[in-house]
Amino acid sequence: MAMLAVLGMVSNSCMDEEPYSYDVYGNFDALWKIIDEHYCFFEYKNVDWTKVGQEYRAKLHSGMGSTELFDVCADMLKELEDGHTNLVSGWDVSRYWIWEQYPVNYDERLIDQWYLAFNYKTTCNVKYQVLSNNYGYMYYGDFSAGIGEGNLDAIMSVLASCDGLVIDVRSNGGGLLTNVEPLVGRFITERLYAGSISHKTGPGHNEFSKPYDYYIEPTSSKRVKYSKPVVVLTNRGSFSATNNFVSIMKSLPQVRVVGDVTGGGCGLPFSSELPNGWTVRYSASAIADSEGRLTEFGVEPDFKVDMDQNDMINGKDTILEKAFEVLDDMVAKK
Amino acid sequence: MTKKNKRNSEARAWLCRALVTAVTVLASVASMMAMPAAHEADDSIRVERPVASFFMAEVGSASVIDTYLAPVAFKGVDVRLEYERMQAMRFDPQRWVMQMHAGVEYGNLQNKPGNHTEHMLMVDYRWGMMRRWSNVLTPNLQVAVGGSTQLRGGAVYKPSNSNNLVSAKIHWAVSLTAMASYRWRVAKMPVVISYQATLPVAGVFFSPEYGETYYEIYLGNHSGLAHFGWWGSRFDMTNALMADMHMGSTVLRVGYRNTIERSWVNNLDTQIVTHMAVIGVGGEWISLGGNKPNGEKARIISAMY
Numbered sequence: 001m002a003m004l005a006v007l008g009m010v011s012n013s014c015m016d017e018e019p020y021s022y023d024v025y026g027n028f029d030a031l032w033k034i035i036d037e038h039y040c041f042f043e044y045k046n047v048d049w050t051k052v053g054q055e056y057r058a059k060l061h062s063g064m065g066s067t068e069l070f071d072v073c074a075d076m077l078k079e080l081e082d083g084h085t086n087l088v089s090g091w092d093v094s095r096y097w098i099w100e101q102y103p104v105n106y107d108e109r110l111i112d113q114w115y116l117a118f119n120y121k122t123t124c125n126v127k128y129q130v131l132s133n134n135y136g137y138m139y140y141g142d143f144s145a146g147i148g149e150g151n152l153d154a155i156m157s158v159l160a161s162c163d164g165l166v167i168d169v170r171s172n173g174g175g176l177l178t179n180v181e182p183l184v185g186r187f188i189t190e191r192l193y194a195g196s197i198s199h200k201t202g203p204g205h206n207e208f209s210k211p212y213d214y215y216i217e218p219t220s221s222k223r224v225k226y227s228k229p230v231v232v233l234t235n236r237g238s239f240s241a242t243n244n245f246v247s248i249m250k251s252l253p254q255v256r257v258v259g260d261v262t263g264g265g266c267g268l269p270f271s272s273e274l275p276n277g278w279t280v281r282y283s284a285s286a287i288a289d290s291e292g293r294l295t296e297f298g299v300e301p302d303f304k305v306d307m308d309q310n311d312m313i314n315g316k317d318t319i320l321e322k323a324f325e326v327l328d329d330m331v332a333k334k
Numbered sequence: 335m336t337k338k339n340k341r342n343s344e345a346r347a348w349l350c351r352a353l354v355t356a357v358t359v360l361a362s363v364a365s366m367m368a369m370p371a372a373h374e375a376d377d378s379i380r381v382e383r384p385v386a387s388f389f390m391a392e393v394g395s396a397s398v399i400d401t402y403l404a405p406v407a408f409k410g411v412d413v414r415l416e417y418e419r420m421q422a423m424r425f426d427p428q429r430w431v432m433q434m435h436a437g438v439e440y441g442n443l444q445n446k447p448g449n450h451t452e453h454m455l456m457v458d459y460r461w462g463m464m465r466r467w468s469n470v471l472t473p474n475l476q477v478a479v480g481g482s483t484q485l486r487g488g489a490v491y492k493p494s495n496s497n498n499l500v501s502a503k504i505h506w507a508v509s510l511t512a513m514a515s516y517r518w519r520v521a522k523m524p525v526v527i528s529y530q531a532t533l534p535v536a537g538v539f540f541s542p543e544y545g546e547t548y549y550e551i552y553l554g555n556h557s558g559l560a561h562f563g564w565w566g567s568r569f570d571m572t573n574a575l576m577a578d579m580h581m582g583s584t585v586l587r588v589g590y591r592n593t594i595e596r597s598w599v600n601n602l603d604t605q606i607v608t609h610m611a612v613i614g615v616g617g618e619w620i621s622l623g624g625n626k627p628n629g630e631k632a633r634i635i636s637a638m639y
Binding site: 020022030034038040090177178197199200201202203207209212214268269270271272273274275276277279281284285 | 403404405406445446447448449450492494495496497498543544545546547549550552553554555558600601
């Protein structure tokens with residue numbers, strides 16, 4: 001009994017203390033270590049994180065204010081060139097958003113006015129309508145918004161009679177991967193090998209699990225499916241879960257991708273925290289496509305097209321117009 | 335053999351001996367449970383085994399470090415509701431008692447800067463048996479030792495995180511438990527002070543891998559999630575110090591409970607420590623129903639004292 005009591009007291013007193021100090025150096029070191037031990041793309045991106053840490057730590061000084069420290073930390077994280085990596089403080093969010101460096105290639109108003117005539121149906125953040133050329137159009141702008149199977153049935157029922165379908169995921173910054181599966185399931189008839197996931201198993205830069213293959217099941221035969229030609233529209237803002245959706249759809253024989261390279265982001269992000277309360281988000285687990293490639297820097301479209309300013313002035317979406325051409329060609333060949 | 339290897343070897347040997355001892359004690363407990371009722375009370379006197387029940391509310395502090403969520407400590411208020419039931423065992427009521435605990439616990443925790451919150455919700459159930467010895471050293475001291483099995487599960491939720499939003503917990507274990515109770519009177523009121531320690535020695539528990547998302551688990555990758563729980567992978571302990579004040583048929587309980595949960599697998603560390611003040615009410619109840627003959631002599635054997 002006495003031994004148990006002593007054991008309890010010893011165990012209480014032996015709890016690990018937090019390993020970092022709360023000063024400028026402590027917070028910087030905590031950030032560097034979190035990334036060092038958890039980030040999953042060091043080798044893929046050929047980043048020498050030790051060298052990066054030394055370079056930016058040399059910029060610290062003990063009298064440094066929080067905003068200065070934040071800027072140094074933010075600059076250090078930008079070396080990773082990762083849209084999923086952010087440092088969040090009470091006044092700012094550091095970011096490396098690739099789409100900010102490229103043409104937007106999407107104008108919602110243009111589509112709404114000149115192609116949909118403001119006359120479209122919408123459910124679960126999906127806009128959809130049959131266009132005058134008898135091609136279906138659906139815009140899915142956020143994979144955070146879940147679509148139920150019933151909603152998809154409703155959408156697909158309206159679009160089922162169309163000769164071809166355009167799925168526009170431009171400027172869709174991602175969301176939940178679980179929302180990708182039911183949408184893809186509408187376009188496949190058998191179990192589809194979608195890719196593989198590999199996660200960190202320890203703090204070493206090369207400590208990864210064996211890639212785990214994952215599959216997407218076709219939607220139940222009782223549901224409405226679509227088997228005619230499909231074109232997916234992309235821009236650099238098609239990021240994260242959207243990037244994953246595009247890479248899977250591109251592997252289907254009846255699908256073509258038109259637009260710009262997607263924004264990438266094939267790492268599943270984790271979050272952690274610094275002693276001063278700042279949150280850091282980073283890629284922790286990598287998803288490879290069905291051919292084993294990492295799409296961290298984006299998925300190449302089948303037809304690379306940028307928006308033309310003159311077309312836009314004339315009420316035309318260059319990328320959508322190209323999609324119609326591609327669909328015409330696919331329908332003609334079918 | 336290097337010094338380091340030798341130390342590792344000695345540590346493994348010590349842990350093996352500790353486990354063998356624990357298993358031996360549990361096996362002894364199990365074999366005694368299976369023995370026929372050799373100590374059944376005199377046939378001419380009916381034995382009554384009252385049920386001691388306590389409902390307890392607890393409030394205190396919790397400290398959580400879960401490196402799946404963040405490497406920093408979160409501390410805050412922890413509240414718990416617990417039900418405890420004890421009863422002398424039918425096969426040897428004088429020497430063996432059963433004890434059951436069921437509880438639900440919620441912790442609202444904050445980081446040191448105070449800008450992020452974690453929520454901890456846990457439920458647990460423990461059932462065990464103890465062999466007791468009365469009149470140890472003094473007529474007022476009772477000591478009991480036994481084993482128990484427990485299931486505890488729940489989650490720590492950190493809303494500010496992304497794919498590592500939740501750290502799910504589930505742990506089944508067999509434990510050693512020991513209890514000492516001392517009774518005396520304070521101004522004619524019977525008071526019993528008891529201390530009980532419960533120490534899980536082996537079990538199974540869940541932990542995701544180091545950088546594994548729950549999405550990957552949802553997709554079907556279940557490898558590396560279940561772990562053998564022993565003192566090489568986790569350490570848990572519950573310490574409870576209670577004072578039971580008998581006021582007529584009702585017992586007022588005040589006390590202190592301390593729980594420790596630590597695990598270190600998959601390069602992830604979890605540490606949950608709570609310190610709780612306890613207040614509860616309870617009493618011992620005898621069933622008067624059934625076909626018990628009136629006027630028959632009965633011997634009451636309490637589970638507690």
